[in-house]
Amino acid sequence: AQKVTQAQTEISVVEKEDVTLDCVYETRDTTYYLFWYKQPPSGELVFLIRRNSFDEQNEISGRYSWNFQKSTSSFNFTITASQVVDSAVYFCALSRSNAGGTSYGKLTFGQGTILTVHP
Amino acid sequence: EAGVTQFPSHSVIEKGQTVTLRCDPISGHDNLYWYRRVMGKEIKFLLHFVKESKQDESGMPNNRFLAERTGGTYSTLKVQPAELEDSGVYFCASSHRRTGGKETQYFGPGTRLLVL
Numbered sequence: 001a002q003k004v005t006q007a008q009t010e011i012s013v014v015e016k017e018d019v020t021l022d023c024v025y026e027t028r029d030t031t032y033y034l035f036w037y038k039q040p041p042s043g044e045l046v047f048l049i050r051r052n053s054f055d056e057q058n059e060i061s062g063r064y065s066w067n068f069q070k071s072t073s074s075f076n077f078t079i080t081a082s083q084v085v086d087s088a089v090y091f092c093a094l095s096r097s098n099a100g101g102t103s104y105g106k107l108t109f110g111q112g113t114i115l116t117v118h119p
Numbered sequence: 120e121a122g123v124t125q126f127p128s129h130s131v132i133e134k135g136q137t138v139t140l141r142c143d144p145i146s147g148h149d150n151l152y153w154y155r156r157v158m159g160k161e162i163k164f165l166l167h168f169v170k171e172s173k174q175d176e177s178g179m180p181n182n183r184f185l186a187e188r189t190g191g192t193y194s195t196l197k198v199q200p201a202e203l204e205d206s207g208v209y210f211c212a213s214s215h216r217r218t219g220g221k222e223t224q225y226f227g228p229g230t231r232l233l234v235l
Binding site: 004037042043044046050091095105106107108109110111112 | 152154159160162163167174175178210212222224227228229
Protein backbone atom coordinates (compact mmCIF):
# COMPACT_ATOMS: atom_id res chain seq x y z
CA ALA A 1 0.00 0.00 0.00
CA GLN A 2 1.10 3.54 -0.64
CA LYS A 3 1.07 6.30 1.93
CA VAL A 4 2.03 9.97 1.99
CA THR A 5 2.59 11.89 5.21
CA GLN A 6 2.70 15.66 5.51
CA ALA A 7 3.38 16.10 9.18
CA GLN A 8 3.03 19.89 9.17
CA THR A 9 -0.66 20.72 9.38
CA GLU A 10 -0.19 24.48 9.34
CA ILE A 11 2.76 26.79 8.82
CA SER A 12 2.73 30.54 9.30
CA VAL A 13 5.57 32.77 8.06
CA VAL A 14 6.20 36.41 7.39
CA GLU A 15 6.72 37.57 3.83
CA LYS A 16 10.26 37.10 2.48
CA GLU A 17 11.00 34.22 4.82
CA ASP A 18 12.00 30.88 3.35
CA VAL A 19 9.72 27.97 4.15
CA THR A 20 10.05 24.21 3.66
CA LEU A 21 7.10 21.87 3.42
CA ASP A 22 7.87 18.29 4.34
CA CYS A 23 6.62 15.18 2.54
CA VAL A 24 7.47 11.59 3.46
CA TYR A 25 6.13 8.67 1.46
CA GLU A 26 5.87 4.90 1.69
CA THR A 27 5.69 2.53 -1.24
CA ARG A 28 6.83 -0.97 -2.16
CA ASP A 29 7.18 -0.03 -5.81
CA THR A 30 10.66 0.41 -7.22
CA THR A 31 9.47 3.02 -9.69
CA TYR A 32 6.93 5.67 -8.89
CA TYR A 33 6.13 9.35 -9.34
CA LEU A 34 5.86 12.14 -6.80
CA PHE A 35 3.84 15.32 -7.20
CA TRP A 36 3.15 18.61 -5.51
CA TYR A 37 -0.11 20.47 -5.97
CA LYS A 38 -1.16 23.89 -4.69
CA GLN A 39 -4.73 24.68 -3.67
CA PRO A 40 -5.28 28.46 -3.53
CA PRO A 41 -8.41 29.94 -1.93
CA SER A 42 -10.24 29.57 -5.24
CA GLY A 43 -10.27 25.82 -4.63
CA GLU A 44 -8.79 24.12 -7.67
CA LEU A 45 -5.66 22.01 -7.34
CA VAL A 46 -2.83 23.50 -9.36
CA PHE A 47 -0.09 21.16 -10.56
CA LEU A 48 3.41 22.29 -9.53
CA ILE A 49 5.81 19.45 -10.23
CA ARG A 50 6.16 15.78 -11.13
CA ARG A 51 9.29 13.82 -10.22
CA ASN A 52 10.07 10.22 -11.11
CA SER A 53 11.80 7.90 -8.70
CA PHE A 54 14.80 7.20 -10.88
CA ASP A 55 15.83 10.82 -11.12
CA GLU A 56 17.10 12.18 -7.83
CA GLN A 57 18.34 15.44 -9.22
CA ASN A 58 16.86 18.36 -7.35
CA GLU A 59 14.85 20.88 -9.25
CA ILE A 60 14.50 24.62 -9.03
CA SER A 61 11.82 26.73 -10.65
CA GLY A 62 12.04 30.38 -9.74
CA ARG A 63 11.41 30.68 -6.01
CA TYR A 64 10.38 27.03 -5.76
CA SER A 65 12.75 24.14 -5.22
CA TRP A 66 12.29 20.48 -4.52
CA ASN A 67 14.59 18.11 -2.66
CA PHE A 68 14.02 14.44 -3.47
CA GLN A 69 15.88 11.98 -1.25
CA LYS A 70 15.15 8.34 -1.96
CA SER A 71 17.23 7.18 1.02
CA THR A 72 14.84 8.90 3.42
CA SER A 73 11.71 8.59 1.24
CA SER A 74 11.21 12.32 1.29
CA PHE A 75 10.24 14.91 -1.30
CA ASN A 76 10.39 18.29 0.39
CA PHE A 77 9.32 21.58 -1.14
CA THR A 78 10.97 24.90 -0.37
CA ILE A 79 9.66 28.35 -1.19
CA THR A 80 12.36 31.01 -1.08
CA ALA A 81 11.46 34.59 -0.20
CA SER A 82 7.80 33.73 0.37
CA GLN A 83 5.05 36.06 -0.79
CA VAL A 84 1.47 36.57 0.33
CA VAL A 85 0.28 34.95 -2.92
CA ASP A 86 1.95 31.73 -1.81
CA SER A 87 -0.69 31.32 0.88
CA ALA A 88 -2.52 28.11 0.03
CA VAL A 89 -2.88 24.47 0.94
CA TYR A 90 -0.08 22.37 -0.51
CA PHE A 91 -0.50 18.68 -1.22
CA CYS A 92 2.14 16.06 -1.86
CA ALA A 93 1.05 12.99 -3.83
CA LEU A 94 2.38 9.66 -5.07
CA SER A 95 1.45 7.47 -8.02
CA ARG A 96 2.57 4.14 -9.35
CA SER A 97 4.59 3.71 -12.49
CA ASN A 98 4.34 1.00 -15.09
CA ALA A 99 7.30 -0.88 -16.50
CA GLY A 100 7.66 1.68 -19.23
CA GLY A 101 8.14 4.46 -16.72
CA THR A 102 4.79 6.10 -17.31
CA SER A 103 3.04 7.37 -14.23
CA TYR A 104 -0.52 6.22 -14.22
CA GLY A 105 -3.58 5.73 -12.20
CA LYS A 106 -4.72 7.07 -8.93
CA LEU A 107 -2.82 9.55 -6.83
CA THR A 108 -2.30 8.94 -3.13
CA PHE A 109 -2.32 12.26 -1.32
CA GLY A 110 -0.99 13.52 1.96
CA GLN A 111 -3.27 15.49 4.27
CA GLY A 112 -2.01 18.82 3.03
CA THR A 113 -0.14 21.68 4.69
CA ILE A 114 -1.84 25.03 5.12
CA LEU A 115 0.69 27.77 4.45
CA THR A 116 -0.11 31.31 5.51
CA VAL A 117 2.25 34.08 4.51
CA HIS A 118 1.70 37.31 6.40
CA PRO A 119 2.66 40.70 4.95
CA GLU B 120 -7.60 25.78 -23.55
CA ALA B 121 -10.38 25.38 -21.00
CA GLY B 122 -9.53 23.55 -17.80
CA VAL B 123 -11.50 20.90 -15.97
CA THR B 124 -14.91 22.23 -14.99
CA GLN B 125 -17.27 20.92 -12.35
CA PHE B 126 -20.91 21.64 -11.64
CA PRO B 127 -22.36 22.60 -9.27
CA SER B 128 -19.75 24.43 -7.23
CA HIS B 129 -21.79 23.89 -4.06
CA SER B 130 -24.68 21.65 -3.12
CA VAL B 131 -26.61 21.45 0.14
CA ILE B 132 -29.07 18.58 0.43
CA GLU B 133 -30.86 16.65 3.12
CA LYS B 134 -30.03 13.14 4.12
CA GLY B 135 -31.81 10.69 1.89
CA GLN B 136 -31.93 12.95 -1.14
CA THR B 137 -30.12 12.38 -4.42
CA VAL B 138 -27.36 14.57 -5.83
CA THR B 139 -25.62 14.40 -9.19
CA LEU B 140 -22.24 15.98 -9.73
CA ARG B 141 -20.87 16.69 -13.18
CA CYS B 142 -17.34 16.92 -14.48
CA ASP B 143 -16.21 18.16 -17.90
CA PRO B 144 -12.59 17.15 -18.51
CA ILE B 145 -10.07 18.98 -20.65
CA SER B 146 -10.87 18.31 -24.28
CA GLY B 147 -9.04 15.27 -25.62
CA HIS B 148 -8.21 13.79 -22.23
CA ASP B 149 -9.07 10.10 -22.11
CA ASN B 150 -8.40 9.68 -18.40
CA LEU B 151 -10.92 11.02 -15.93
CA TYR B 152 -10.64 10.63 -12.17
CA TRP B 153 -12.92 11.34 -9.24
CA TYR B 154 -11.52 12.11 -5.78
CA ARG B 155 -13.08 13.20 -2.50
CA ARG B 156 -11.79 15.16 0.45
CA VAL B 157 -13.68 14.82 3.69
CA MET B 158 -13.16 17.75 6.05
CA GLY B 159 -9.57 17.97 7.28
CA LYS B 160 -8.51 14.66 5.82
CA GLU B 161 -6.52 13.66 2.79
CA ILE B 162 -7.88 13.66 -0.74
CA LYS B 163 -8.93 10.10 -1.54
CA PHE B 164 -9.31 8.40 -4.89
CA LEU B 165 -12.77 7.22 -5.89
CA LEU B 166 -12.50 5.93 -9.44
CA HIS B 167 -10.78 6.20 -12.80
CA PHE B 168 -12.28 6.17 -16.30
CA VAL B 169 -10.38 5.56 -19.49
CA LYS B 170 -12.71 6.97 -22.11
CA GLU B 171 -16.08 5.45 -21.18
CA SER B 172 -14.71 2.41 -19.36
CA LYS B 173 -14.13 2.14 -15.63
CA GLN B 174 -10.46 1.31 -15.21
CA ASP B 175 -10.37 1.30 -11.42
CA GLU B 176 -13.27 1.80 -9.05
CA SER B 177 -11.57 0.48 -5.95
CA GLY B 178 -12.12 3.72 -4.06
CA MET B 179 -15.90 3.90 -4.39
CA PRO B 180 -17.20 3.76 -0.80
CA ASN B 181 -20.41 1.79 -1.42
CA ASN B 182 -23.19 1.14 -3.88
CA ARG B 183 -24.87 4.46 -3.14
CA PHE B 184 -22.33 6.00 -5.47
CA LEU B 185 -22.75 5.61 -9.23
CA ALA B 186 -20.36 7.10 -11.77
CA GLU B 187 -20.90 7.23 -15.49
CA ARG B 188 -19.04 8.58 -18.48
CA THR B 189 -21.25 7.96 -21.47
CA GLY B 190 -19.52 8.69 -24.77
CA GLY B 191 -16.20 9.17 -23.05
CA THR B 192 -16.62 12.90 -22.58
CA TYR B 193 -18.16 14.35 -19.44
CA SER B 194 -18.79 12.29 -16.33
CA THR B 195 -21.45 12.28 -13.63
CA LEU B 196 -21.24 11.04 -10.08
CA LYS B 197 -24.58 10.33 -8.43
CA VAL B 198 -25.05 9.79 -4.73
CA GLN B 199 -28.35 8.12 -3.89
CA PRO B 200 -29.45 8.27 -1.14
CA ALA B 201 -27.02 10.73 0.40
CA GLU B 202 -25.82 10.22 3.96
CA LEU B 203 -24.20 12.67 6.38
CA GLU B 204 -20.76 11.11 5.91
CA ASP B 205 -20.88 11.87 2.18
CA SER B 206 -20.24 15.54 2.90
CA GLY B 207 -16.98 16.82 1.51
CA VAL B 208 -15.35 18.25 -1.58
CA TYR B 209 -15.52 16.12 -4.71
CA PHE B 210 -12.72 16.74 -7.17
CA CYS B 211 -12.50 15.67 -10.76
CA ALA B 212 -9.22 15.40 -12.67
CA SER B 213 -8.30 14.53 -16.23
CA SER B 214 -5.15 13.62 -18.12
CA HIS B 215 -3.88 12.48 -21.50
CA ARG B 216 -3.38 8.78 -21.91
CA ARG B 217 0.27 8.55 -22.75
CA THR B 218 2.45 5.61 -23.57
CA GLY B 219 6.06 5.99 -22.63
CA GLY B 220 5.33 9.53 -21.57
CA LYS B 221 4.36 11.26 -18.42
CA GLU B 222 0.84 11.55 -17.12
CA THR B 223 -0.15 14.64 -15.18
CA GLN B 224 -3.61 14.98 -13.73
CA TYR B 225 -5.25 18.40 -13.97
CA PHE B 226 -7.90 19.12 -11.39
CA GLY B 227 -11.13 21.02 -11.39
CA PRO B 228 -12.23 23.41 -8.62
CA GLY B 229 -14.32 20.76 -6.88
CA THR B 230 -17.94 20.49 -5.78
CA ARG B 231 -18.60 21.18 -2.13
CA LEU B 232 -21.33 18.84 -0.94
CA LEU B 233 -23.03 19.28 2.41
CA VAL B 234 -25.54 16.69 3.56
CA LEU B 235 -27.75 17.83 6.43
